Amino acid sequence: MKKVRTKIKQEAKTRSILQQEVDSVCPLCSSTDVGHFQIHHIDENPSNNELANLLLVCPTCHSKITKGDISQTEVQTVKLNLPNGIKVEIAAITIDKKNCCWDTYDNIPNAFIKRNNGKPSYPILNFSLINHSSRTVLMKEVVLKVKHLFDGFAGLSGPKPELLKPIATFKIKLPDADDTDTTFFELTNEISVPPSQAFKFQIQLYRNWNNKDYPVVGRMILYFTFKFNNNASYTAPKVFLNCKSENEGLRIQVLS
Ligand SMILES: [Zn+2]
Incomplete structure (x- = not known):
């Protein structure tokens, strides 16, 4: 079944919050090429655009996640322990x-x-x-x-x-x-x-x-x-x- 992708509202604002959250560094590999970072949907549901479900990662890590080389659990753990996350x-x-x-x-x-x-x-x-x-x-x-x-x-x-x-x-x-x-x-x-x-x-x-x-x-x-x-x-x-x-x-x- 084709997944329905809902456009992220105020994408620029969301992106800036997510970038702050990871401190402009890919939370999975420490890449700093933030201009090319992509927004990943942690639960793999592209219409769940809640901030808690989004993580900014570099394109290399994003494809690793998509291929399953990095597990969803791993991604969730990273999201919960971000340097600038809310604690x-x-x-x-x-x-x-x-x-x-x-x-x-x-x-x-x-x-x-x-x-x-x-x-x-x-x-x-x-x-x-x-x-x-x-x-x-x-x-x-x-x-x-x-x-x-x-x-x-x-x-x-x-x-x-x-x-x-x-x-x-x-x-x-x-x-x-x-x-x-x-x-x-x-x-x-x-x-x-x-x-x-x-x-x-x-x-x-x-x-x-x-x-x-x-x-x-x-x-x-x-x-x-x-x-x-x-x-x-x-x-x-x-x-x-x-x-x-x-x-x-x-x-x-x-x-x-
Ligand atoms: Zn990365």
Whole structure:
């Protein structure tokens, strides 16, 4: 069957992004004859023009890939490890103890527990990220999934250092159902992060039922993914609310 080739929109702009990404050097053989480089479709689908699927390579390497002398896996690995690719890392996930009644949970990383201390009960999570890329990245979207565990008891906790001042607080609705439901939260103002800069933002969670907002109760695991420009995304470590691990729910279920 003939493959359908869709023309790349704004090809010059795309090419310039891809050239920046490889630092004007063929990522497979180090050729610097960038004027002759070609755009390769990593998944071999010529109509998939997402930047994540494109790689700028020299004509020699391009024909090697087409002939199968360089494997698709090899190409994918190269794409993920480009010198100027987007690399973002989570430095810390903490809880804003001053402004909500949630606290750290037994020094378990990314586990938080609700206390009865009269403070507002909507959990406010701090995310500190570092841009390890050599260029500015733009954070565009937060994607959240949830898995609820059964109710149980809680323990005590110790303090955790705060890193930076948060640059924004996003109020994000907790997905209603496990697995089937996902919250996509598009940022009205993208966060622009220069190279080697750490940044911190907060996510305040709430539930919504019949158009009314409710605090977060129960035990659950949160799965956050942060989306950046050039289709880059970062999946954060799991966040545990009122629980310390994924297996805890099962254990409580057996006991009750
Ligand atoms: Zn090459």
